[in-house]
Amino acid sequence: VGEDELVAAIAQIAGDPRGRVRLGIGDDAAAWQPSRSNRSVITTDVLIEDVHFSRSWMSFHDIGVRAMAANLSDIAAMGARPVLATVALGVPANVSNESLLECYRGLAETAGAANASIVGGDLSRSPVLMLSITVVGEVRLTNLKQRSGGFPGDVLAVTGLLGASRAGLMHLRVEIALPDDMAAEGLSAFRTPAARCAEGAFLGASVNVHAMMDCSDGLSTDVTRLARASGVGARIETLPVASSASVAAALLGQDAEAFALAGGEDFELLVAVAPRAFAHLSARFAARFGRPLLRIGVLQADERLVVVKQGVEEPLAPSGWDHFS
Amino acid sequence: VGEDELVAAIAQIAGDPRGRVRLGIGDDAAAWQPSRSNRSVITTDVLIEDVHFSRSWMSFHDIGVRAMAANLSDIAAMGARPVLATVALGVPANVSNESLLECYRGLAETAGAANASIVGGDLSRSPVLMLSITVVGEVRLTNLKQRSGGFPGDVLAVTGLLGASRAGLMHLRVEIALPDDMAAEGLSAFRTPAARCAEGAFLGASVNVHAMMDCSDGLSTDVTRLARASGVGARIETLPVASSASVAAALLGQDAEAFALAGGEDFELLVAVAPRAFAHLSARFAARFGRPLLRIGVLQADERLVVVKQGVEEPLAPSGWDHFS
Numbered sequence: 001v002g003e004d005e006l007v008a009a010i011a012q013i014a015g016d017p018r019g020r021v022r023l024g025i026g027d028d029a030a031a032w033q034p035s036r037s038n039r040s041v042i043t044t045d046v047l048i049e050d051v052h053f054s055r056s057w058m059s060f061h062d063i064g065v066r067a068m069a070a071n072l073s074d075i076a077a078m079g080a081r082p083v084l085a086t087v088a089l090g091v092p093a094n095v096s097n098e099s100l101l102e103c104y105r106g107l108a109e110t111a112g113a114a115n116a117s118i119v120g121g122d123l124s125r126s127p128v129l130m131l132s133i134t135v136v137g138e139v140r141l142t143n144l145k146q147r148s149g150g151f152p153g154d155v156l157a158v159t160g161l162l163g164a165s166r167a168g169l170m171h172l173r174v175e176i177a178l179p180d181d182m183a184a185e186g187l188s189a190f191r192t193p194a195a196r197c198a199e200g201a202f203l204g205a206s207v208n209v210h211a212m213m214d215c216s217d218g219l220s221t222d223v224t225r226l227a228r229a230s231g232v233g234a235r236i237e238t239l240p241v242a243s244s245a246s247v248a249a250a251l252l253g254q255d256a257e258a259f260a261l262a263g264g265e266d267f268e269l270l271v272a273v274a275p276r277a278f279a280h281l282s283a284r285f286a287a288r289f290g291r292p293l294l295r296i297g298v299l300q301a302d303e304r305l306v307v308v309k310q311g312v313e314e315p316l317a318p319s320g321w322d323h324f325s
Numbered sequence: 326v327g328e329d330e331l332v333a334a335i336a337q338i339a340g341d342p343r344g345r346v347r348l349g350i351g352d353d354a355a356a357w358q359p360s361r362s363n364r365s366v367i368t369t370d371v372l373i374e375d376v377h378f379s380r381s382w383m384s385f386h387d388i389g390v391r392a393m394a395a396n397l398s399d400i401a402a403m404g405a406r407p408v409l410a411t412v413a414l415g416v417p418a419n420v421s422n423e424s425l426l427e428c429y430r431g432l433a434e435t436a437g438a439a440n441a442s443i444v445g446g447d448l449s450r451s452p453v454l455m456l457s458i459t460v461v462g463e464v465r466l467t468n469l470k471q472r473s474g475g476f477p478g479d480v481l482a483v484t485g486l487l488g489a490s491r492a493g494l495m496h497l498r499v500e501i502a503l504p505d506d507m508a509a510e511g512l513s514a515f516r517t518p519a520a521r522c523a524e525g526a527f528l529g530a531s532v533n534v535h536a537m538m539d540c541s542d543g544l545s546t547d548v549t550r551l552a553r554a555s556g557v558g559a560r561i562e563t564l565p566v567a568s569s570a571s572v573a574a575a576l577l578g579q580d581a582e583a584f585a586l587a588g589g590e591d592f593e594l595l596v597a598v599a600p601r602a603f604a605h606l607s608a609r610f611a612a613r614f615g616r617p618l619l620r621i622g623v624l625q626a627d628e629r630l631v632v633v634k635q636g637v638e639e640p641l642a643p644s645g646w647d648h649f650s
Contacts, residue, residue: 027403027471027473027538027554028398028399029366029368029400029402029403029462031366031367031464032364032365034359034363034365036361038359039357039358040356040357040358040359040461041354041356042409042444043411044446044457044459045413046414046415046449048451051449051452073353074353074354075353075354077354078353080354084367086367088370088371090371090373090455119367122371122457124371124373125373125376126376126453126455127375128451130373130451130455130457132369132371132447132457134369134413135354136367139356144356146352147352147353148352213353214353
């Protein structure tokens, strides 16, 4: 089959859950009807083989799931709802068309679960597998959350446990050997992370959420970015660590919280919440999602960034991955 | 410098000519205000080193110009105006930060000349240079042009001469040696093509333009796609060939029109126009743009695709590049 036949097969996999797409795959561009009263948001991420992932670590289906989830997470972190996605794929000659379509199924299922359609894209030969995804979302102006909205005194909180993705990655890299149940938790977090779309929309709708972003680069880096953008400092007092991350840290002889701080790609949302509203918001969050909003610390006027370990403040060092340092 | 410093330098290069961007580079996603009465359109293209271009063929600045122009052309081909772009770059370690910023300058200048802003993107290490660009545009619903709108009897026309880009590419590949003036024309067409944004908006506003697309994959492939999408046949009667393409064809001992038919990446627009309106539309086009709309043939009820050579009809064979055949 040639490119036109592959594109036709891909178009069959892509759906239109919202019925908003006027013109999808197959023309020069796709067209849609933006909603009248909303702002639009857009994000792009690129995943490159042997930089961000290895084909030996996961199925083609899961490569698609993970790539789409990373982009949906950025939209959720704005308080927005995803609407559509485009997918540019660079495909080595040693990837079969069936594997390529399997990757698209992972992409389309993950987008569809968030009510978003894949409306177009590009296919090219490439020396390594490469996925570049763009997602467009929509949000009421009053619900749009930035990193820069935090105030001194705000409670810092996250939507879930941290560190499991890093534990799964270290298991895949054979840097540690996790027991089966812990390996399952870590591998699932790494291979098929869930973007917190419903949580992002819920938190975006609260005026008491002053700032929001996703935990994609490691919590220490992410907290640093949110605090710097807001012109404040931060004090991390406690960290909710996933079981697999605690076990991984123990195997490495490391502190569990330090392991989770350096994590990355957990795709939980990090929020700064008005302190008097936090208890109520966390209870409402728990009623809606079956788990609490987890307090990790506070923003502070003092511009230092610190983490409290056994009662002692230590400087918070950004420890996420920097491709260009 | 690290990634955050590079992103800050990139944010300075990106502009906001329309003043519509609410939140640009630096958050999880960028935000903008879509216009109320329009449809939105979106397109994505990926350019990969040693697949689509070679660093030895052009400057980093021109790599950026060409990549952005290819995407703007897809938006123009819908009758739409570009609004914003995102840029995902995969960058090998042997590309200096200054070269990377030079590439961004090419991207931003080209977007800015079409009144579009670069609002976000992603940066990653990569084994080869890779640019994945997404452009969002806007169009009145009545101006949205698809490939599928052509009717039997419609005049097929293009917005400019064809084949120069292919002549430039063959010169770069040292498959031919063009004389200096012809080399300059071909190299300019290949390295710094102009997207026909103003032409696309003009043609989109005419109810007599029934179908439109850009000539990016070679005219024989593009005419085939437009005719098939419209459920009709096509007869190509004459081809406007760029001087450099004529010289290149002569050097190869080939027919100039066949050379131009196989071209690709000329980024002229291909339109199907109501026959009775063509003369008037072409005159108005010439008054506005200083050159005529060039008639190349007709769509026909007979579903054959043919090209007339010295009075004899030959089958039109799609000859563009197919990565997956």
